[in-house]
Amino acid sequence: MSDAFTNAVLAWFYEHGRHDLPWQQNPTPYRVWVSEIMLQQTQVATVIPYYQRFMTTFPTVEALAAAPEEVVLQHWAGLGYYARARNLHDAAQQVMALGGEFPDNLADLMALKGIGRSTAGAILSLAWQKRGVIMDGNVKRVLSRHFAIAGDSSSAAIQAILWQLADSHTPNQQNRAYTQAMMDLGATLCTRSKPLCLYCPVQHTCQAYRLGTPTAFPQKKPSKSIPTKEAYFLLLENEKGQLLWVKRPPTGIWGGLWCLPELPVAIDLAQELKTRYGLIDAHIEARASFKHTFSHYHLWLKPLYVRGTMLMVNDELSQWCDKEQALTLGLPKPMLTLLAALDDT
Incomplete structure (x- = not known):
């Protein structure tokens, strides 16, 4: 050679x-x-x-x-x-x-x-x-x-x-x-x-x-600033101490995985909780926000711990799980971070 x-x-x-x-x-x-x-x-x-x-x-x-x-x-x-x-x-x-x-x-x-x-x-x-x-x-x-x-x-x-x-x-x-x-x-x-x-x-x-x-080297095009988004993630707890998990759509971020319910921040939160889950006079606590970076944007996750009665969830893509059950689903890293934060409170 x-x-x-x-x-x-x-x-x-x-x-x-x-x-x-x-x-x-x-x-x-x-x-x-x-x-x-x-x-x-x-x-x-x-x-x-x-x-x-x-x-x-x-x-x-x-x-x-x-x-x-x-x-x-x-x-x-x-x-x-x-x-x-x-x-x-x-x-x-x-x-x-x-x-x-x-x-x-x-x-x-x-x-x-x-x-x-x-x-x-x-x-x-x-x-x-x-x-x-x-x-x-x-x-x-x-x-x-x-x-x-x-x-x-x-x-x-x-x-x-x-x-x-x-x-x-x-x-x-x-x-x-x-x-x-x-x-x-x-x-x-x-x-x-x-x-x-x-x-x-x-x-x-x-x-x-x-x-x-x-x-x-290697050289790249001048990098563009990465946009930042934010969203609520609900730690929605029922009377058994279980959290609600939702299966994501097959495409998009975390496609096909189970995650906590996500809501846009620009909404009437109380009304959205009432409409989606039948929650009235819900107890809501904001938890510490944190950032997760994808290849094309930053996402600020704003966790909300929510408790209440009359939780109406009749969706085959949703399920209630305690922590041990949730860990068997296979969760993206930010969801594991959210679960770990619960242990610190």
Whole structure:
């Protein structure tokens, strides 16, 4: 292999890379696929316990395809970006419709829901041991810095340059090792902030290092200010000390998960409680607000502890639960924060 960059990355990986991650053991297409979807927007340390629990419950694509979506979402609760879980479930059913065997080519892998070019390349490389080219956040960062690629890294033009570079340095042999090496290099040395350039195997040819500005790459468009929203979340308690939980719509934030009832702040609260739940002369206590940040906005959660009688809830998407029951539903992190706050009062 004549590519000095590729050779250096591979030599570093064999000595310093990660070789004991759970999905590296018995790397079937199913196991690799689940790990790749979980690792999108999420760090390895966070993913490992989720992955292990997921594999215990859904050890095969057949088990995942046959499971109710709600159970799949429960195992995803806390990882965020819940569309990934719904796409995972849908794609498992697609695979079963193909006879239960994962495709071993790029086009057919990309036809599965939630699988893009990079994820398909990772499955080809890590599971099928075929040549696959990837472009996850780690690879984008390494290549952008090493070749000092200026310009908005999310633009089509820069993406094309990065994909060309990724393809040109991806070897035909030792492809699985190289794919993992590039992920590891970006995750452990060429990190987003405070990169460990002195330990980098390709430091001597890295243009961003020569410029003295490695963290200036990859470049982005000037960021827009993220809007802030706010909403009430009701800790609506009945005479048994249970709280009301509502299943969210299948799309949107926390899609398909169970949450406390949400109300907009610009309402007549007393009238809304009366209309929705038959609550008259309700006892309402405001609890400490807190902020949760999504990719495109900040949400201020304003909890209200509400008690009263004549609670009329006849909705199949609502249920009363004590704390222990609620924890079995699989709740997004802000809901766990709200429950934990109850213990402090």
